[in-house]
Amino acid sequence: MMAEVAAYVCSHVFNNTRPVLLVSRAGGDWQCLCGGDHEVGEVPNVVGLNHLMERDVTLREIINLPDDWEAERASQKDPWIRRRGQAED
């Protein structure tokens, strides 16, 4: 079995009040966010990526997203749009 992969999530995704609409692999981590605004200084929560994918099977479509890429969609019914992330230099 694969080891559990950790994903950083915003408070909305953590509390399941908004769907994941923005996935970032900046620095090789998985960040699964709602794409909305957050309080300054919000501390991300960590959950298992597989649990997110059980909750929302459409996340499986971006399981092969490379490091430093991100994927965004307008809603859970819209397709993922992938793009290479911003260079950090």
Ligand SMILES: [Zn+2]
């Ligand atoms: Zn959020």
